[in-house]
Amino acid sequence: SKLISRVKRLCHTILNAKKLFSAINRHAISLINYHIGVLRLEPADFSKLDDAVRAVLVKNKIHLRPGCKERLYLPRTELGRGLHSVELRSEHMLLQLLDCLEKSKEISTRRAAILKVENNNKTHLALIKGFLKVKYRLVEEAQLAKLYNEIEKRKLHSKLYNARKNELVSISDSSRWLKKGNIRPRNEAVFCYIQDRNVFWGADGMCQHCGKSGKTVDHLSTRCEKMLSHDYTRRHNEVVRCLHLLLLNRYKFKSSKRIRSHSVQEILDNEYAEIRVDTRIKTDVKIRNNRPDIFILDKKKNKITLIEVGITSQDSLQIVETEKLRKYDLLTNELGLIYKVSVEIIPYMITWDGIVTKYHKSHLKRLEIPMNVEAYIQSIVLKETVETISFDRRRGLESGLNAEESWERASMGVIMRAEMHEEPTPPLKEEKREEDGAKNSKPKNKARYISQGGTTLEEPTNNINKESDLEEETKVVKEVEENI
Numbered sequence: 001s002k003l004i005s006r007v008k009r010l011c012h013t014i015l016n017a018k019k020l021f022s023a024i025n026r027h028a029i030s031l032i033n034y035h036i037g038v039l040r041l042e043p044a045d046f047s048k049l050d051d052a053v054r055a056v057l058v059k060n061k062i063h064l065r066p067g068c069k070e071r072l073y074l075p076r077t078e079l080g081r082g083l084h085s086v087e088l089r090s091e092h093m094l095l096q097l098l099d100c101l102e103k104s105k106e107i108s109t110r111r112a113a114i115l116k117v118e119n120n121n122k123t124h125l126a127l128i129k130g131f132l133k134v135k136y137r138l139v140e141e142a143q144l145a146k147l148y149n150e151i152e153k154r155k156l157h158s159k160l161y162n163a164r165k166n167e168l169v170s171i172s173d174s175s176r177w178l179k180k181g182n183i184r185p186r187n188e189a190v191f192c193y194i195q196d197r198n199v200f201w202g203a204d205g206m207c208q209h210c211g212k213s214g215k216t217v218d219h220l221s222t223r224c225e226k227m228l229s230h231d232y233t234r235r236h237n238e239v240v241r242c243l244h245l246l247l248l249n250r251y252k253f254k255s256s257k258r259i260r261s262h263s264v265q266e267i268l269d270n271e272y273a274e275i276r277v278d279t280r281i282k283t284d285v286k287i288r289n290n291r292p293d294i295f296i297l298d299k300k301k302n303k304i305t306l307i308e309v310g311i312t313s314q315d316s317l318q319i320v321e322t323e324k325l326r327k328y329d330l331l332t333n334e335l336g337l338i339y340k341v342s343v344e345i346i347p348y349m350i351t352w353d354g355i356v357t358k359y360h361k362s363h364l365k366r367l368e369i370p371m372n373v374e375a376y377i378q379s380i381v382l383k384e385t386v387e388t389i390s391f392d393r394r395r396g397l398e399s400g401l402n403a404e405e406s407w408e409r410a411s412m413g414v415i416m417r418a419e420m421h422e423e424p425t426p427p428l429k430e431e432k433r434e435e436d437g438a439k440n441s442k443p444k445n446k447a448r449y450i451s452q453g454g455t456t457l458e459e460p461t462n463n464i465n466k467e468s469d470l471e472e473e474t475k476v477v478k479e480v481e482e483n484i
Helices: 002-011 017-034 043-059 069-073 086-104 109-121 128-136 142-152 157-165 185-196 217-223 225-250 314-327 329-339 360-367 371-389 391-398 403-420 475-483
Strands: 267-269 273-277 294-298 303-312 342-351
Touching: 002 017, 002 043, 017 043, 017 086, 017 185, 043 069, 043 086, 069 142, 086 109, 142 157, 157 185, 157 314, 185 371, 217 225, 217 371, 225 273, 225 294, 225 303, 225 342, 225 371, 303 314, 303 329, 314 342, 329 342, 342 360, 342 371
Parallel strands: 303 342
Antiparallel strands: 267 273, 273 294, 294 303
16 A cells, blocks of 8 residues: 555656656555565555556556557667566565575574475465476566567557567667656657557447558558648647757757757858758759758858758658668759758658668768757657647637647547547648648748658648747757757
């Protein structure tokens, strides 16, 4: 009861998600350390304690019941949330205690007596080795394998962890938002819930936007052509906006570090660099692909960098990343001849559920992006995906809610719809795509448009200067700003 009461008190603190789970591990679950091997507790008793802890987390919306419970106990380096399992922890401690007693029974009569009593009574401590061999067959690292096996049995939950089978995917780099992020516990629960894909509980139905494909999280996240000109471009633009502010501070265009109020300008020029965003680059030869997301001419290093942002799905990640690298080959050659400088192309590719390849880390180093800024960008992609899927977010925008209220409504709307099987509202009409000639006109309450990376759909023209729907200044924003 003391363990559970401590978990309850911690859930009402203002700790971010990473610190909250660390506090639960150290301040609450660590209490069991004093009882393991002393009290006559059976495996079922430890399992019930885990159930009780999860019940508290569910009640406080820090874990969502339709979500994958095994992810709670996986390390944050493996897309888990880092909660200690009382059951798994007890197995480790009992095994260590038994080994200690057996190794020292010849030199300590007291320990030999304790071991004899345990063996005579056939307690859980005495039988722990046989118990673990039957349960896991292999003791070391088998507990994680058991969790992964449980995840594999679930059709939707297993999709995220299919990335582990891809040798070109980096699970550690994909987990950066969990390791380095500064996210509220409830928001982290929603992000994990979306990654688990069990939003619609396997309910049949057609996409309310296009009416052509089934209503699934994967389809709504990247594959619906009717959502390209609004939802996908808004998410894409948020990534571009973060990168743009980072570059502006690096090249001394501005000293302001306020991400929320940052507005992207198409062309900026000073003594250090020239930066263009979604602008056609003039060349002597007509080139079709001449509009990179970000163009940087570093005047001090005599180097041009083209940055192409793409948000796609796991199935298309490697293909799209290769396409982005090759897309501007002709433009690269022409720019090298015109400016007499070296030219490089750097793709910034990520899936809607935060998965990146092993090459992504080298791209970050070349762009000089701090790790906590990268974690923030990953969380922004997940946040925008939640808003994309949530029809309640659209109701919030139509009723004039502010950014934070809209986000709360979006995240909780997804949860409530899954639990209550609500029918979503009809889709918004697709916004008109602006022609290139009208690019500089001021949009009226429309989302910023930048050509969406990571899809094979037609790229719309855009305007990126509309203020974002980011939350009010929070600790995570301040932390990111300090590194920009």
